[in-house]
Amino acid sequence: MSGPIVNSSVFIVIPFYNENAVIAEVINKILPWDYRVIVVDDGSTISPHEILKNFPGVFLLRHKVNLGQGAALQTGIEYALKQGAEYVVSFDADGQHDADDIAAMLLPLYRENADVTLASRFLEKGLHNASLIKQLVLKIARLINFLFTGLYLTDAHNGLRAMSQRAAQKISIKENGMAHASEILFLIKQNGLKYKEVPARIIYTGYSMKKGQSVFNSIRIFFDLVLHKLFE
Amino acid sequence: MSGIKILLITCIAFIAVYFFVRLRSSLFDLALLLLLLGTAVLFVILPDLTNRIAHYLGVGRGADLVFYISIIIFWFVILKLYARIRKLEQIITGIIRKDAIDSADQNKNTQ
Incomplete structure (x- = not known):
């Protein structure tokens, strides 16, 4: 892909599960950039439909039952491609990402011909406020990701990623749960996609801490990953 | 008996x-x-029958032989069931995804 990016051909996919309290704020920060926004409601108990009425440009897709973040992301990616997306960005619904980072995520895709960019909170100082335990878990997760996928990244399980149309077509997520983050790395490796890490901010608010992954949960993700390797 | x-x-x-x-x-x-x-x-x-087979295979007791075989079968069944569940999950995911994408297309109020 060459030439500057037309922002209206960039689709931001937001997997949504019960983040009704913050979703409006998250979208409000993205919209000034003129990106297209797809919210995939993964079977939330209360549909965000009422909130999203105020955002006529935003696409809302709804899973009838809760399948998991990986499944919601894949649904959003497929829909974005169907709408003719040139670039697809994954973005968490809980407000931990900064919409202003998206532009930097997209830059290597057309300037350096990268296929995928992965956000990292550890590439520069002062980009995150994760607790020490969380940092330790992320370090272990990095190592596990490396052992499984051969990609040694500075960050793991960062929900902010950008991909070209070509990469979005190749990355077909089968892990419905949280193991999709590692599966994406696996698919990058498998398809020989060119990837780059980009520094991006992660701000854990009280809200996103509550919604985020607990330490205990990461053990489950690891287990899913082993099973994925066994059965795919 | x-x-x-x-x-x-x-x-x-x-x-x-x-x-x-x-x-x-x-x-x-x-x-x-x-x-x-x-x-x-x-x-x-005739439990002695298992004993004889067990001895033939180098296992001490017939009950032990049955136990070992049971464990292997047990793991095999678990793996088969798990593979089946994963397949079902993928089918369900496919259906729900298709439904989500199709109904988004119908709802033109979203765009």
Whole structure:
């Protein structure tokens, strides 16, 4: 892909599960950039439909039952491609990402011909406020990701990623749960996609801490990953 | 006949009845089921038979041999079931995804 990016051909996919309290704020920060926004409601108990009425440009897709973040992301990616997306960005619904980072995520895709960019909170100082335990878990997760996928990244399980149309077509997520983050790395490796890490901010608010992954949960993700390797 | 033999044979008989009533399947399946249940009853009545097979295979007791084989079968069944569940999950995901994308297309109020 060459030439500057037309922002209206960039689709931001937001997997949504019960983040009704913050979703409006998250979208409000993205919209000034003129990106297209797809919210995939993964079977939330209360549909965000009422909130999203105020955002006529935003696409809302709804899973009838809760399948998991990986499944919601894949649904959003497929829909974005169907709408003719040139670039697809994954973005968490809980407000931990900064919409202003998206532009930097997209830059290597057309300037350096990268296929995928992965956000990292550890590439520069002062980009995150994760607790020490969380940092330790992320370090272990990095190592596990490396052992499984051969990609040694500075960050793991960062929900902010950008991909070209070509990469979005190749990355077909089968892990419905949280193991999709590692599966994406696996698919990058498998398809020989060119990837780059980009520094991006992660701000854990009280809200996103509550919604985020607990330490205990990461053990489950690891287990899913082993099973994925066994059965795919 | 000792108590445990009566108990085990009764259980096997119940399983047999359950399968015969539930699965009116092909003759081959029935023959296979009969063979398996017959062997089970035979081993219950003549436990020395398993002992002899066990010795032949270098295992101390017949009960141990049955135990080892059971563990392997148990793991095999778990893996098979898990693979089945994953496949079902993928099918369900496919259906729900298609529904989500199709109904988004219909809802033009979103765009």
